[in-house]
Amino acid sequence: MKILKIRQLTKIYGMGETAVHALDGVSFEVERGEFVSVVGTSGSGKSTMLHMIGGLDRPTSGEVIVDGRTLGDMDDEALTIFRRRNIGFVFQQYNLIPMLNVWENVVLPAKLDGRKPQKQYVEMVLDTLGLSGKTANLPCTLSGGQQQRVAIARALAAKPSLLLCDEPTGNLDSQTSQDVLGLLKVTSGQFHQTILMITHNEEIAQLADRILRIEDGRLK
Amino acid sequence: MVKVENRDTLWLLTVRFLKNNRGRSRIAVLAIVLTTTLFTSLFTGAVSMMLSKLEADKKTYSAWSHVVLQDVTRDEAQRVSDVLEKSDFVERFGVNTFVGTLQDERIPFQTEVRAADWNAASAFCNAPVQGRLPEKKDEIALSSLVLDALGIEYRNPMKNHDKITLTIAIDNADGKEELVTHAFYLCGWWEGDASDYSQYAWVSETSAGEIVPGVTRDALEHGAMSGAVGFSVWYKNLWNLRQKTDELGKRCLFLQTGAQNGGFQINPAYEGLIGGDGMSLSGVFSLILLIVLAGYLIIYNIFSISIKTDLRTYGLLKNVGTTGRQLARIVHMQAFCLCLAGIPAGLFMGYGCGVLISPALTADIDSLGHLRQTTVSTSPFIFAAAAVLALVTVYLSCIQACRIVARVSPVEALCIAEGGQAVSRAKRRADGVRERNMAAAWWGMALGNFRRIWKRGMIVMVSIALSLVMLNGIFMMVRGYDLDAYQRVYMASDFAVDRLPAYAPYAVMDAITSDIQAQLNVCPYAERIGYVRYSEEYHEMEPHLYQVWEQIAQERLSGRWLESWEQMKAENQMKIMLMGIDRAVFDKLEWCGTACTWETFSRGDGVIVDSPLLEVVGMTKRQICKMLMAEGCLYLFGAFLLAVSVTVLFGAKLLTAALGQAFFFNIKVTVLPCVVLLPFLVVVAVLIPLGQFWQMSQESVVERL
Numbered sequence: 001m002k003i004l005k006i007r008q009l010t011k012i013y014g015m016g017e018t019a020v021h022a023l024d025g026v027s028f029e030v031e032r033g034e035f036v037s038v039v040g041t042s043g044s045g046k047s048t049m050l051h052m053i054g055g056l057d058r059p060t061s062g063e064v065i066v067d068g069r070t071l072g073d074m075d076d077e078a079l080t081i082f083r084r085r086n087i088g089f090v091f092q093q094y095n096l097i098p099m100l101n102v103w104e105n106v107v108l109p110a111k112l113d114g115r116k117p118q119k120q121y122v123e124m125v126l127d128t129l130g131l132s133g134k135t136a137n138l139p140c141t142l143s144g145g146q147q148q149r150v151a152i153a154r155a156l157a158a159k160p161s162l163l164l165c166d167e168p169t170g171n172l173d174s175q176t177s178q179d180v181l182g183l184l185k186v187t188s189g190q191f192h193q194t195i196l197m198i199t200h201n202e203e204i205a206q207l208a209d210r211i212l213r214i215e216d217g218r219l220k
Numbered sequence: 221m222v223k224v225e226n227r228d229t230l231w232l233l234t235v236r237f238l239k240n241n242r243g244r245s246r247i248a249v250l251a252i253v254l255t256t257t258l259f260t261s262l263f264t265g266a267v268s269m270m271l272s273k274l275e276a277d278k279k280t281y282s283a284w285s286h287v288v289l290q291d292v293t294r295d296e297a298q299r300v301s302d303v304l305e306k307s308d309f310v311e312r313f314g315v316n317t318f319v320g321t322l323q324d325e326r327i328p329f330q331t332e333v334r335a336a337d338w339n340a341a342s343a344f345c346n347a348p349v350q351g352r353l354p355e356k357k358d359e360i361a362l363s364s365l366v367l368d369a370l371g372i373e374y375r376n377p378m379k380n381h382d383k384i385t386l387t388i389a390i391d392n393a394d395g396k397e398e399l400v401t402h403a404f405y406l407c408g409w410w411e412g413d414a415s416d417y418s419q420y421a422w423v424s425e426t427s428a429g430e431i432v433p434g435v436t437r438d439a440l441e442h443g444a445m446s447g448a449v450g451f452s453v454w455y456k457n458l459w460n461l462r463q464k465t466d467e468l469g470k471r472c473l474f475l476q477t478g479a480q481n482g483g484f485q486i487n488p489a490y491e492g493l494i495g496g497d498g499m500s501l502s503g504v505f506s507l508i509l510l511i512v513l514a515g516y517l518i519i520y521n522i523f524s525i526s527i528k529t530d531l532r533t534y535g536l537l538k539n540v541g542t543t544g545r546q547l548a549r550i551v552h553m554q555a556f557c558l559c560l561a562g563i564p565a566g567l568f569m570g571y572g573c574g575v576l577i578s579p580a581l582t583a584d585i586d587s588l589g590h591l592r593q594t595t596v597s598t599s600p601f602i603f604a605a606a607a608v609l610a611l612v613t614v615y616l617s618c619i620q621a622c623r624i625v626a627r628v629s630p631v632e633a634l635c636i637a638e639g640g641q642a643v644s645r646a647k648r649r650a651d652g653v654r655e656r657n658m659a660a661a662w663w664g665m666a667l668g669n670f671r672r673i674w675k676r677g678m679i680v681m682v683s684i685a686l687s688l689v690m691l692n693g694i695f696m697m698v699r700g701y702d703l704d705a706y707q708r709v710y711m712a713s714d715f716a717v718d719r720l721p722a723y724a725p726y727a728v729m730d731a732i733t734s735d736i737q738a739q740l741n742v743c744p745y746a747e748r749i750g751y752v753r754y755s756e757e758y759h760e761m762e763p764h765l766y767q768v769w770e771q772i773a774q775e776r777l778s779g780r781w782l783e784s785w786e787q788m789k790a791e792n793q794m795k796i797m798l799m800g801i802d803r804a805v806f807d808k809l810e811w812c813g814t815a816c817t818w819e820t821f822s823r824g825d826g827v828i829v830d831s832p833l834l835e836v837v838g839m840t841k842r843q844i845c846k847m848l849m850a851e852g853c854l855y856l857f858g859a860f861l862l863a864v865s866v867t868v869l870f871g872a873k874l875l876t877a878a879l880g881q882a883f884f885f886n887i888k889v890t891v892l893p894c895v896v897l898l899p900f901l902v903v904v905a906v907l908i909p910l911g912q913f914w915q916m917s918q919e920s921v922v923e924r925l
Binding site: 051056057076077080081083084085089091093095096097098099100104108109111112113114154158 | 236237533537539540542546630634
């Protein structure tokens with residue numbers, strides 16, 4: 001079953017002579033539970049594509065369909081709600097909320113949605129990611145690897161249809177990177193989680209079930 | 221849209237934002253305290269001015285009810301009573317019947333005899349404080365002044381009083397005065413007020429009916445007064461005073477409102493509640509707008525700085541699924557929490573300030589130069605209005621902040637995170653180069669920064685400038701109360717002996733008898749005694765005086781005053797109060813233009829015309845610090861210049877519009893407060909950026925990222 005359908009996705013920044021085609025008619029599909037890597041050099045348009053898929057930005061043309069819902073049909077408010085219910089993000093910068101502790105960060109999307117977090121499930125995720133003893137810590141007291149694991153836990157806690165990872169190991173040392181990628185692979189299998197990961201590192205991309213290559217805004 | 225229950229989460233985020241920004245929160249609370257203080261002191265002052273004026277006017281007009289109706293027959297009175305009882309907007313009313321006036325040599329002032337119920341006695345502010353109103357036909361209640369004049373011991377409640385025999389002059393229907401003598405038992409008394417135009421003696425309705433059987437409409441219209449019934453009416457509230465009164469008139473079959481039409485008359489004290497020489501409604505509104513603007517700009521700046529500093533966090537929250545609406549709610553809730561801390565403190569401080577400035581604001585004189593008593597209001601309206609306006613100001617101030625966070629793009633938040641890092645990296649790389657280039661140009665950087673963000677800079681400057689203008693304004697207001705001017709006009713002597721009651725038409729012009737004058741002349745402690753003699757005359761207007769008066773009338777009079785002037789012009793008769801003065805008083809006169817000598821004046825062909833009282837009335841830390849200090853000072857000096865310009869150009873006009881034009885309110889334009897405050901503000905303008913930089917430099921580059 002297709003969880004993600006991308007059709008003729010185009011994003012143009014600027015107008016006229018200064019127009020930059022960040023994405024140029026990208027189309028592909030992802031199966032539920034699949035772990036897909038998108039590889040490309042810096043400026044190839046991979047982050048832009050991730051933002052379009054995650055509903056963080058709007059395409060100039062084309063369609064993004066997540067779990068049967070077309071993102072282009074939603075207004076900003078509906079898109080935000082859809083995002084917190086269906087899409088999880090893991091960024092290079094971790095992007096945790098600095099004034100909330102680990103537990104609060106992880107359960108935030110569910111609580112914003114007015115739902116009671118599934119305590120047992122969240123605890124299992126935190127345990128799997130090795131964060132059980134750190135739930136009361138603020139992000140600034142954690143190492144980079146730990147912060148990235150919190151970001152993964154937050155993304156998984158909401159049981160999203162799609163997990164989007166943008167250079168998740170970009171700020172980590174090689175050992176921690178290996179740990180984080182291993183965890184992503186484990187969670188993909190254990191929680192049957194669909195993952196779309198962006199990286200410029202061929203070696204890391206090899207961990208995925210399938211690799212897509214992007215260059216100058218086009219899939220190769 | 222499905223409504224989700226996430227209040228707890230939003231509260232959690234609100235509290236964490238506030239805790240994270242303790243310094244900014246404290247400054248915001250201070251700004252809210254300041255704004256609320258200004259509102260509360262303004263309302264306390266304004267309401268106190270209104271109440272003091274109201275109390276003084278009630279006394280002047282001897283009327284404590286909202287509306288009065290005078291001179292109706294007993295039959296008409298029955299109809300009016302029925303209407304009043306059925307009118308749902310009437311809270312209560314009192315009925316009195318005029319019997320006559322006391323005729324007794326021992327009583328040197330007018331004393332009216334009336335039958336009155338409790339409400340009517342209260343409406344004259346002459347209800348018994350000891351005993352009660354008369355119920356039997358031989359009972360009477362009297363003011364302490366009358367009792368003192370009659371030499372009756374009344375303060376001992378155990379003493380059994382003998383009957384008091386009193387003679388009452390009655391105005392009969394044929395216009396002749398009839399004297400009747402009756403004996404009464406004292407059943408109640410109260411402290412009389414010497415400044416009332418008349419003292420009162422209350423008798424029972426039975427007694428009044430016996431003494432004056434009744435009066436006809438025809439007799440009333442021919443000047444008879446005895447037997448006339450009067451009403452004092454209180455409404456449930458003061459809204460639509462005129463409409464309600466007109467409605468009452470219609471229901472009672474009196475066509476028009478007003479004494480001259482024989483209808484209900486609104487107590488002039490309530491009718492003139494706002495306006496006159498006191499604080500005008502437009503003035504109060506101007507001040508409210510000024511405070512809202514000043515408060516708005518200060519709080520807006522704080523919120524804007526706070527929101528922009530936290531924009532990345534708001535963006536991240538949006539990334540994880542916080543909607544724009546929820547983010548705006550978080551900002552509103554922060555504002556609400558800050559209000560909870562700031563508004564009560566502001567109300568408390570503002571009321572204190574209001575109580576302190578009220579005597580200066582309400583210092584005024586009635587028509588005869590008696591100082592008004594200050595009535596400081598404790599009305600909950602003051603606190604409610606100040607709190608609501610402070611809330612509205614805070615709400616307005618955070619609208620823009622809410623809009624910014626609601627519209628923050630999630631991608632923007634990511635860019636801020638990455639961009640911040642990029643800038644920092646660039647900064648580090650360029651540090652060495654810039655150090656040389658900018659060594660002599662830190663001030664140029666500050667200027668450049670201002671040019672780059674000139675709109676924000678202007679808002680900062682205007683907000684500081686407005687606060688300084690308000691400070692100057694308060695100083696000018698307090699200094700404006702010119703005691704010397706007041707003393708010159710009303711306190712030329714240490715003591716004044718007169719028998720002028722508050723209401724001039726009832727003045728006793730020959731109060732200082734030759735006996736009193738003889739006693740005063742030999743007073744051993746008096747350095748000098750002067751006499752003023754009054755006489756009211758009608759004068760045909762001289763052409764040159766006519767021109768002066770015409771000019772004054774056109775420039776300064778409006779409404780009924782202008783109508784009166786038009787009537788005077790038509791009749792060519794000007795009512796003039798002539799005052800005869802002796803040398804002692806003459807020597808106290810202040811001359812406009814060439815002074816007149818006593819010799820010239822005493823020849824008898826000189827008249828002094830009292831003219832109307834016109835309005836007297838990436839670099840190295842050191843370089844960054846220098847740049848930040850220069851920027852702070854740039855804003856401050858801009859604000860200072862703006863404040864000085866506004867104060868000089870508009871200060872006097874604004875204060876005059878707000879506080880009226882009482883002659884002893886001599887507004888002197890001054891910028892002294894902001895000049896005195898300038899060194900302190902310079903220290904603040906230097907210390908705050910330095911403090912912020914120091915705080916920021918405590919964090920490592922990694923932490924800042």
